[in-house]
Amino acid sequence: MHKKIVKSIIPTVIIGSVVTSLALSSFLSSTGIGKAEAAAAASSSLSFTAFLENNAPNRTIKTVHGLNMVTNLSSTVVLVNKQRNLPSSYVPQDLVVPQIPFSFSGPSPKKQMKRVAATALEKLFAAAKKDGIDLKAVSGYRSYATQKAIFERNARNKGEAVANKTSARPGQSEHQTGLSMDISSASVGYALEQSFGNTKEGKWLKANAPKYGFIIRYGKGKEKLTGYSYEPWHVRYVGVYIAGEITRQNLTLEQYLGQSH
Ligand SMILES: [Zn+2]
Structure with a gap:
């Protein structure tokens, strides 16, 4: 082979x-x-x-009832954002729970990731532990229905404009791909907040994630390109080579995939 x-x-x-x-x-x-x-x-x-x-963005999109739907659903480089939706029925076929520490105990669907991402994340956590860095996973796979409930709750509490910047609409969350995980540390009480990026754990994650195939998906200063505020806690699996290139060239996933066709 x-x-x-x-x-x-x-x-x-x-x-x-x-x-x-x-x-x-x-x-x-x-x-x-x-x-x-x-x-x-x-x-x-x-x-x-x-x-x-x-997997280029312009080759992996179709319009259904006026909505742009992605077509490479289970690809490691699927691009999901505010212009590109996953179908409400899409559930990754190979979800597993990575053997890593979580910020909460007990079984939960949000512990899951696609197998390739889960295996890579186990390696990342092992490397962190070896370096004396205490990370915990907070939230991985999220179904369409769960994302819908989260967005509607945020819109009710904070207004739709704020909800739109800080949470994804259903079908537009990377968490539905099974390739993303939110990660935090005890130093910020396992919160998902920007101050995590200034902690030694957040800095370690940024520096080391690409070695295991992950990118910090919503980078600082990239808000206009990604449509989201800076999220130092949200990592997305894309594979080691592509993660390295995106990081080296300081690109977003949108820019990297858009330039490569
Ligand atoms: Zn996230």
């Missing part, structure tokens, strides 16, 4: 001269890309360039 992938990707590397061999090995590692994508790449000789082209 690996031989086939390498054969299909190497020409891109030579022609493009942008993917280093280190990045290539990250891309090919089982944690760097979803197993489904790796299998697809092997069986259909998809190159990395083709993978990005197939």
